Amino acid sequence: MSTLRNQTWLLLGASGGIGRAILAGLLERGARVLVAGRHPEALADQFAGDQVVPVRLDLNSEQLGMSLQDLITTQGLPDGVIHCAGINQFGAMEASTDSLLSNMLNVNLRSPMVLARELVPAMRERGAGSLVFVGSTFGSIGFPGYSAYCASKFGLRGFVEALRRELADSPLAILYMAPRATCTAMNDAQVNAMNKDLGNHMDSPERVASAIFRAMDRGNASLYLGWPEKLFVRINALWPRLVDRALRKQLPVIQQYLHKGA
Numbered sequence: 001m002s003t004l005r006n007q008t009w010l011l012l013g014a015s016g017g018i019g020r021a022i023l024a025g026l027l028e029r030g031a032r033v034l035v036a037g038r039h040p041e042a043l044a045d046q047f048a049g050d051q052v053v054p055v056r057l058d059l060n061s062e063q064l065g066m067s068l069q070d071l072i073t074t075q076g077l078p079d080g081v082i083h084c085a086g087i088n089q090f091g092a093m094e095a096s097t098d099s100l101l102s103n104m105l106n107v108n109l110r111s112p113m114v115l116a117r118e119l120v121p122a123m124r125e126r127g128a129g130s131l132v133f134v135g136s137t138f139g140s141i142g143f144p145g146y147s148a149y150c151a152s153k154f155g156l157r158g159f160v161e162a163l164r165r166e167l168a169d170s171p172l173a174i175l176y177m178a179p180r181a182t183c184t185a186m187n188d189a190q191v192n193a194m195n196k197d198l199g200n201h202m203d204s205p206e207r208v209a210s211a212i213f214r215a216m217d218r219g220n221a222s223l224y225l226g227w228p229e230k231l232f233v234r235i236n237a238l239w240p241r242l243v244d245r246a247l248r249k250q251l252p253v254i255q256q257y258l259h260k261g262a
């Protein structure tokens with residue numbers, strides 16, 4: 001386990017299921033953690049001492065860039081950032097609203113871009129820094145009932161890949177971590193039941209966090225969690241028709257759950 005003692009990390013999504021497990025890992029490694037979110041005090045109050053620092057940040061805000069500049073001014077430039085915030089809602093595309101679509105695109109896709117834009121120049125000047133983005137298996141496989149979420153996560157994967165290549169001549173680490181379905185509040189009882197019916201495995205947040213830290217320690221540029229999901233990611237890239245056919249067979253079950261939510 002690599003130490004992060006004397007380092008400050010910024011964690012977005014620390015109040016979420018995977019975020020809490022990542023927060024525990026950062027603290028165990030000795031980092032000081034800036035927990036940024038809409039209600040950061042509620043989380044920070046659970047920790048004594050000054051290792052956890054609450055920072056208010058709404059990733060859906062138009063003023064996100066300015067808020068990040070303020071954060072750097074008041075807290076200093078963090079050694080690393082883990083973007084583990086996200087929004088998802090299982091449902092048919094025709095049932096989506098404009099506000100859901102813009103919220104999802106802002107939090108899942110626009111905020112990682114703004115974050116990189118605001119932090120990369122100063123990290124480059126300092127000569128060190130890590131940006132870790134949490135994507136999803138659904139950033140590589142389009143899945144019925146998740147079209148907007150898939151669009152945002154496909155976008156995130158493309159963004160991180162391009163950014164990593166753009167900064168390949170710099171000492172910065174740019175990582176993309178893609179969990180499969182995970183047991184957190186992001187998935188309601190209906191989604192959990194559907195995953196069970198479809199035979200889709202769900203990981204614990206702790207398992208996801210350990211895999212992320214392992215990948216960070218090894219400096220892996222990307223991580224796809226779970227078997228057979230990582231195989232499906234490859235198959236979908238090479239032979240998407242095969243995945244079309246497999247998902248077509250599962251569609252009646254998926255539709256049952258889509259209609260239950262209607």
Ligand SMILES: NC(=O)c1ccc[n+]([C@@H]2O[C@H](COP(=O)([O-])OP(=O)(O)OC[C@H]3O[C@@H](n4cnc5c(N)ncnc54)[C@H](OP(=O)(O)O)[C@@H]3O)[C@@H](O)[C@H]2O)c1
Pocket residue numbers: 012013014015016017018019036037038039057058059060061083084085086087088107134135136137178179180181182183184185186187
């Ligand atoms: N759970 C899964 O099945 C799964 C699978 C693959 C990938 N992922 C990805 O893993 C990451 C973490 O997911 P999770 O399962 O831990 O989700 P979660 O338990 O629902 O937590 C979501 C987190 O995002 C934060 N967030 C949402 N909107 C925000 C906003 N406008 N401003 C600031 N923070 C905001 C929430 O903070 P608040 O306290 O403010 O609500 C919360 O901390 C996400 O990127 C997700 O897409 C999850």
